[in-house]
Amino acid sequence: MIPFIVTAFVAFLFYLVLVVGSGSVLFWSWEEIIAGVIIGLVTGVIARKIFCRSENYRMLHPVRLISILIYICGPFLVELTKANLDVAYRVITGNVRPGIIRLHSGMKSDLALTMLAHSITLTPGTLSVDVDGKNHDLFIHVIHLDEGVEKKEAFEAGEIFSYMNIPAWIRRIAE
Amino acid sequence: MMRTKVAWFTLVVLAGSLLFAALSIPFGDPAMSDMDDYFIAHGQEQTGANNIVTSIVFDFRAFDTLGEACVLFTAVFGVSVLFRLRKKGEDYEYE
Amino acid sequence: MIADTIIFIFLIIGLLFNALGVLGLLRFPDVYTRLHASTKATTFGSIFLCLGVVVFAISQYLGTSDSQYLMVITHTIIAVFALAITNAAGSHAIARAAHRSGQKPDPVVVDKLTEAGL
């Protein structure tokens, strides 16, 4: 019952975001709201087993939902800009020294692991290649390894980010 | 190889005619468009839909859509029949 | 007028990074480094092109208060989010598939994944 309600509510909110500006009831019209309720119910029936597959509802806490927005607009954007300047430098000079290293992620839930992997892929000169299913280690491809670093067996998650502590943010959001 | 020669001959003839046809049609200025002008002028008040394409698909020429739905149904039926027969031993059996 | 300047700067940034991404796609030696260039730089450039459109829509909405510009803002932001998530997941899938198909990174100093043997 709880998965159905959660899924239907998320679907209803997404539909309202899609049809914003259609009428007079605070940006929406009555027909769109009724249609949104119906679509939310139908989508809740279809997608309840998939959207709530992990059976944990800690993402519903409003503090986490607000902090995910702050995370995207703040630390993530800084790291994204820095990573792109780095890639631009590599493209122009052609100075690469790639390698695949192992990273201890330390994340317990799947959602946190996914957010970390996507952050790694989009941010600093790194690309997540594979994941070890047992202890949630990530294998990442780094475009430029410093001299001597490749002897190390495994990295900690905070070491590859330069300015912001992204893993701590993700742990605060999703665990 | 006779068939290859026939195929090449067909291709050359079709290429000539298609290129000639492509060069002789004016782009961006269709001549006969009475029906479309009628749909644009009266479609909104007759069907109430803002999207004229949808009003044609589902109102003015809805028989085309009926045929299309039947073609899709036939294709689904064909695919399901093709993959439902499985050979186990000698005879065919249903899944 | 401020909005015009912001839009201009955003579009310049977006075009610059798109061009750099495709240049990296052409220059880099193997598929993993090409993925670096294409995923990061192209996503960043497209996000900034879309942000230019968002700033344009906001300025138009403040000027005319026509409600269809609200729809432009939300739809463009949805497109940006979908683009970021699907690009990250897609590049991860391609990298994993390339490594599983036996295509090792060509200039490489260390390859822990082959040593792990997953």
Next chain:
Amino acid sequence: MIDNLPFLVVAITILLGLYTLLLKKDLIKIIMGISLIESGVNLFLITLGYRWDSIAPIFTGAPSLAMVMPTVQALTLTSIVIGVATLALLLSMVMIIYRYYRTTDVREVSKLQG
């Protein structure tokens, strides 16, 4: 400036599809040729209905009232659905043929009997 370039592209696309259909030997490649011909015909229909300086036939928030021809777009929608349906059916038949004959060469398939 653009003159008849779209119609030329349509003609060349259809010719490439016909070349694949007539002279290639692989069944999947032949089906790709059929799909190319379908795409060319769709593009031809849409190009035929275009009018200069006109907008899409949708009244929601339209900037003007000069519109392109809507009937060809409706027919192209029908054509795309039928294209997907026939594509799925043809490729399923290729899979069945490969299961029984172990080849997708048209010469071998037409040579074998029963």
Next chain:
Amino acid sequence: MTDIFMIAALITAVIVFGALVRLILGPTNPDRVVAVDTINTLTVAVMILLGVVYQQYIFIDVAIVYALLSFVSTLYIAKHIGGEL
């Protein structure tokens, strides 16, 4: 005002050709998939910019469909290349 967006769309359409060169050259299949992914991203950007140029903002729906769905095609190709399909 919309001239700026038009010029941006034009330059992006030129950039697409760079990705097409990688599609032609690409020695292996993963390279081609990377090129197609790049083309898809640039296509979404071009569609949003052209929607503003035409002043028909309902056209942005097409870009959202692309951004949401091209993922599936990439996943299928990746699954086939990785030998898991």
Next chain:
Amino acid sequence: MSDSLSKIIRTTADVMFLFITVFGFYIVLHGHLTPGGGFQGGAVIATGFILLIVAYKLEDFLGWFQKRTFQNCEMSGLVLFIGTALAAIPLGYLFFMNFLNGTGGLFGQAVPFGINPGFLNTAGTIPIMNIAVGIEVLGGLSIIILYMTTGIRSHEEGE
């Protein structure tokens, strides 16, 4: 048919499936106002199901949705489409007549003529037919991919 794609892809597919489904319903329901309609929205939702098929194993997918569900979707969509067309005959109109337009009831609000922002509650039987065709295309395209994926499996077993 060994293991499937990695855990990251599966979690992403879980989240994206909801958004794809809601966006498909948006396209279907706004078919008479914005670009889109029954076929396009149905294809989008079917692509959402195909995303689940590719991200998970086939057994997992068949544990959530059965083949019979999609077959029933296809048939009920076709029946609803033809039924809407036939319902005009007892009311004294022609086959495929748009008998709900302008009556003031369901989908019957009078539409302003000319360029307007568009209202959801207009256009008579067109939204109902959109929904019917959307359900039909959803079921049809999903079941095609489902049967073809099953076909690979039986292909390998039959050797």
Next chain:
Amino acid sequence: MIEIIHILVLIGILITAALIVWQKNLVAAAVTFAAFSFLLSIEFYILQAPDVAIAEAAVGAGISTAIYLIAIRATHDQEVT
């Protein structure tokens, strides 16, 4: 200026269509078919047919490539000549 974009997209369609015929590897041909579908959809978009563009997007982005790859997986991925 929109005409230049139009011409570029048309030339892209020609290149990808020729590439589909020329590729010997069937997986590469299917990948190129996806790119062809993308460019065709921009062409529909420029020719003011957004309904057809959405249909081509929804079909070409997911379903068409999926069907091709399933068929290639069940048969073989090198073209016979």
